[in-house]
Amino acid sequence: xxxxxxxxxxxxxxxxxxLEQYIYPRLDNQQKSYIVTANPEIVMMAKENRxxxxxxxxxxxxxxxxxxxxxxxxxxxxPIKERMPGFDLMTHLIGYAEDxxxxxxxxxxxxxxxxxxxxxxxxxxxxxxxxxxxxxxFDLEDRTILEKMQMVQPDFIFVALGSPRQEEWITKxxxxxxxxxxxxxxxxxxxIAG
Ligand code: UDP
Numbered sequence: 001x002x003x004x005x006x007x008x009x010x011x012x013x014x015x016x017x018x019l020e021q022y023i024y025p026r027l028d029n030q031q032k033s034y035i036v037t038a039n040p041e042i043v044m045m046a047k048e049n050r051x052x053x054x055x056x057x058x059x060x061x062x063x064x065x066x067x068x069x070x071x072x073x074x075x076x077x078x079p080i081k082e083r084m085p086g087f088d089l090m091t092h093l094i095g096y097a098e099d100x101x102x103x104x105x106x107x108x109x110x111x112x113x114x115x116x117x118x119x120x121x122x123x124x125x126x127x128x129x130x131x132x133x134x135x136x137x138f139d140l141e142d143r144t145i146l147e148k149m150q151m152v153q154p155d156f157i158f159v160a161l162g163s164p165r166q167e168e169w170i171t172k173x174x175x176x177x178x179x180x181x182x183x184x185x186x187x188x189x190x191x192i193a194g
Pocket of ligand 1: 109136
């Protein structure tokens, strides 16, 4: 079920339901997924920028990140059951990847933050398969990183380029992958790096 806020259709299910009913089966079938975790800033940007809105609307799942979205849903009398922080979802998926021996690619943040974050994740998740990682300060037209990623075929691609850059990167290259869960994660790498 969905709740539309300013024309953006948010999923209205719990994180557990999202994972068990949708995400895990899609991973089992190697079906690609694109997740947008949308906060009020993203909703406003989509309202103001038609091409950005199209990038957001291509997502398989738009999840309500932040209390502002839940508050807005209450005001339109179509309440979203649960806020779903993107950071939480990402950490769940990383734990799942470790358990299931699925590989992760980490794209984004400064080189220093990116390296530190990968180091920390390896400490926290000793069996995590890190397919690769790269900082987020590159030209979106540059295909070098893409080509390296295609060679390792990661199961998860976490993209921390901020908005709108992360949605631009994902929608630009999504169709060039045969599998993978693509998720824009904003400033999450900075949080993990500490
Ligand atoms: N970032 C990046 N490349 C860029 C711009 C930003 O990798 O060209 C990274 C930045 O270092 C940070 C992340 O994107 O780790 C999220 O940035 P910000 O907090 O500005 O975005 P938001 O979370 O608000 O979408």
